[in-house]
Amino acid sequence: MTPPADLDQRLHNFSAGPGALPSDVMEEVREELPVFPGLGASIMEVSHRSAAYSEIHERAKERMARLLGLGDDWHVLFLASGASMQFHQVPLNFLPAGGSVAYLDTGNWSGKAVAEAVIVANTRSARVDVVASSRDGDYSYVPRQSDWRLDPGATYLHYTSNNTIYGTQLREEPDVPMPLVCDASSDFLSRPLDMDRYGLLYAGAQKNIGPAGVTAVLVRDEFLQTRLPGLPTLLDYGTHAKKLFHTPPVFAIYIVDKVLGWIERNGGLAGMVERNRTKVEALYGALDATDFYRPTARTEDRSHMNVTFRLPSEELEARFVTEAAGEGLLALKGYRTVGGVRASIYNAVEPASVDALVDFMGRFESTYG
Incomplete structure (x- = not known):
C-alpha cells in the first residue's frame, strides 16, 4: 500500500478553481475520511438524513449565517448544481411576465448570466436590460455606477462581484433601489458584505469555500416569497428552503463546513x-x-x-x-x-x-x- 502523502509536500497552488483549500482542513479530512468519529464508516457512506450528517449540514448553515451576520429572515441553501445553474434558476424564479431585470456585464460569467436570463425573458414577454458593460475595454474595468442606464422598476439587479478571467472586482455593493442578486463565486467570504441590500446571493464553492460539487445560495425570505408559481420542483428555491428535499452533495458540504470553521478560527x-x-x-x-x-x-x-x-x-x-x-x-x-x-x-x-x-x-x- 502506498503510504499517505506528507502534506508538507504540498506546492504553491494558484489555481483559479477548483482552488486551494486550507492545509488544516486537508489534515482533518484525511484523518476522518475512512472512519468519521463515532460513526464506524465514512461520512460519504451514510444516509444524508443520519444524525451525523444532519449535524454537519446544520452546523455549516449556522456558521455561514454567523460569518455574514444573517438573521432568521435568511435561508442558507447548499444546492447540488453549479453557479452556472443559477444563471437560469434566478430569472426562472423571479423574472415576472412582462417585467424587467437589470444586469451589469463585467466579464465572461456575467455575460453567460445575461444569456440565460434572455432565454427566460423570451418565454414571458419580459426584458433583460444590460445597464452597463465593460466589453469595450476588454473587461479591464468596472463601469462607474453614474454611467449605468438603470430602470428603477427592474425586479432585481444582477452583478458578478469578482471576475476570475479578467481580474476585476467590485469593491462595494451597488447602491440601487431594487434587491441585489450577486454571483459571488470567486470572492465569497473574503470580506464582509452589506447583506441588507441583497435579495439573493450565490457562490460556487470551488473557488473559496470548498471543493467542486456544491453551490451556496443565500436568499432573503421576503425576496423568496416573490418567486413565480408553477416552477419545476427542483428549480424552485422554495423547495429547498422548506426542507432538505433530496440527497445533497454530502462530501462537498462536509468540507465546506470545515472551511467555514477555519475562517472562524482565523478571525x-x-x-x-x-x-x-x-x-x-x-x-x-x-x-x-x-x-x-x-x-x-x-x-x-x-x-x-x-x-x-x-x-x-x-x-x-x-x-x-x-x-x-x-x-x-x-x-x-x-x-x-x-x-x-x-x-x-x-x-x-x-x-x-x-x-x-x-x-x-x-x-x-x-x-x-
Whole structure:
C-alpha cells in the first residue's frame, strides 16, 4: 500500500478553481475520511438524513449565517448544481411576465448570466436590460455606477462581484433601489458584505469555500416569497428552503463546513480581509515596481482574488508559467481565451506562497528582462 502523502509536500497552488483549500482542513479530512468519529464508516457512506450528517449540514448553515451576520429572515441553501445553474434558476424564479431585470456585464460569467436570463425573458414577454458593460475595454474595468442606464422598476439587479478571467472586482455593493442578486463565486467570504441590500446571493464553492460539487445560495425570505408559481420542483428555491428535499452533495458540504470553521478560527471575515491584504500588497507591489510585468485590470478595479498580468511577449509568458511550475508554483497560466498569467490568491492561499511567487518574479525578470 502506498503510504499517505506528507502534506508538507504540498506546492504553491494558484489555481483559479477548483482552488486551494486550507492545509488544516486537508489534515482533518484525511484523518476522518475512512472512519468519521463515532460513526464506524465514512461520512460519504451514510444516509444524508443520519444524525451525523444532519449535524454537519446544520452546523455549516449556522456558521455561514454567523460569518455574514444573517438573521432568521435568511435561508442558507447548499444546492447540488453549479453557479452556472443559477444563471437560469434566478430569472426562472423571479423574472415576472412582462417585467424587467437589470444586469451589469463585467466579464465572461456575467455575460453567460445575461444569456440565460434572455432565454427566460423570451418565454414571458419580459426584458433583460444590460445597464452597463465593460466589453469595450476588454473587461479591464468596472463601469462607474453614474454611467449605468438603470430602470428603477427592474425586479432585481444582477452583478458578478469578482471576475476570475479578467481580474476585476467590485469593491462595494451597488447602491440601487431594487434587491441585489450577486454571483459571488470567486470572492465569497473574503470580506464582509452589506447583506441588507441583497435579495439573493450565490457562490460556487470551488473557488473559496470548498471543493467542486456544491453551490451556496443565500436568499432573503421576503425576496423568496416573490418567486413565480408553477416552477419545476427542483428549480424552485422554495423547495429547498422548506426542507432538505433530496440527497445533497454530502462530501462537498462536509468540507465546506470545515472551511467555514477555519475562517472562524482565523478571525472571521475581518481576518480574511487582513490575510488577503498582505498578499495583495505584496503581489501588486511587485507588479507595479517594474515595466516588465503589466497588470491587465485598471488600478481602482483590481481583484483581490485573481491577479492577472502580461509579460513583454507570449513566448516569455509561456516560459514564465513553465519555469514557475518547475519551482512549485502551480496553475499560473491565464484563462484560455485571454492568455497571460493569472495568480488566484483565494483565502486559503498562504502569504508564504505569494512571497515565493514574488521572489520568482524578481529572478525571472533578472534573467529575461
